[in-house]
Amino acid sequence: MNKIVSVIVPAYNEENRIKSTLLALKEIDHIQHIYVIDDGSTDSTYISASSVSDVNVVRQPLNKGKGQALYEGLRLALNNSDIIVFADADLQESAKDVEKLIFPILENKADVTIAKFPSAKRKGGFGFVKKLAREGVYINTGVKIDTVLSGQRAFKREVLEQINYSYTGYGVELGMTIDILNKGYNIMEVDVNMYHNETGRDLSGFIHRGKQFWQILMVLVPKTITTKLKRR
Numbered sequence: 001m002n003k004i005v006s007v008i009v010p011a012y013n014e015e016n017r018i019k020s021t022l023l024a025l026k027e028i029d030h031i032q033h034i035y036v037i038d039d040g041s042t043d044s045t046y047i048s049a050s051s052v053s054d055v056n057v058v059r060q061p062l063n064k065g066k067g068q069a070l071y072e073g074l075r076l077a078l079n080n081s082d083i084i085v086f087a088d089a090d091l092q093e094s095a096k097d098v099e100k101l102i103f104p105i106l107e108n109k110a111d112v113t114i115a116k117f118p119s120a121k122r123k124g125g126f127g128f129v130k131k132l133a134r135e136g137v138y139i140n141t142g143v144k145i146d147t148v149l150s151g152q153r154a155f156k157r158e159v160l161e162q163i164n165y166s167y168t169g170y171g172v173e174l175g176m177t178i179d180i181l182n183k184g185y186n187i188m189e190v191d192v193n194m195y196h197n198e199t200g201r202d203l204s205g206f207i208h209r210g211k212q213f214w215q216i217l218m219v220l221v222p223k224t225i226t227t228k229l230k231r232r
Helices: 018-026 045-050 066-080 092-106 128-141 169-182 203-231
Strands: 005-011 031-039 056-060 083-086 112-116 153-156 187-191
Touching: 005 018, 005 045, 005 066, 018 031, 018 045, 018 092, 031 045, 031 066, 045 056, 056 066, 066 083, 066 169, 083 092, 092 112, 092 153, 092 187, 128 169, 128 203, 169 187, 169 203
Parallel strands: 005 031, 005 083, 031 056, 112 187
Antiparallel strands: 083 153, 112 153
16 A cells, blocks of 8 residues: 655745755655645745645744644644655755655654754754753663754654654654654664754854753653653
8 A cells, every 4th residue: 555645844934945845845756745834934935835836835823833833734644644754944955865764664664764964064063952862862761862853754653643742842853752762663763965054153053052952951851850750
């Protein structure tokens, strides 16, 4: 039986990149549905996404964060999909490598795949956020994963039907990863040649990573407390 594959693309102020991302996704034969959730953009993201044919674009009037955008996409995709992919709006032509995330699931080699990007071309932060996320996953699951914060993922539908949808902002990938591993599902990290808009060591970059650190910490603290109580 052919599997129905859907891609959810959360987008916020990506008018210059989203069209090329969607066109690259449309070139992947295995994908049947693409859902763009415009998360309250203040630019022309909605117009740019809507200009691509056969793409379902939903406009949220207010910016509610990446987590809520993904959940809105899942509300639309879960009923008619066997495999669901998360893809960021700023991948541009490199979105074609989403195909590499789909194959291991089609071949039943993994329940979930996560994209492992090449090394960044520019200096970003100092690794605190990534280290916090990796250590948080290990403490709560006993599993070591490098790509905890990667937003490019593919899932069997049954996995997404079994996890918590209460995570917000930048904590969504981390929270979902911990839940997935603790339920016994298999995650495979897949090398890809994707790229996206990188943050640098400037004020906006540090503000961005500060938000990431805080929102990730807010997911980890209650989970870690619960994990330690269970182990007593």
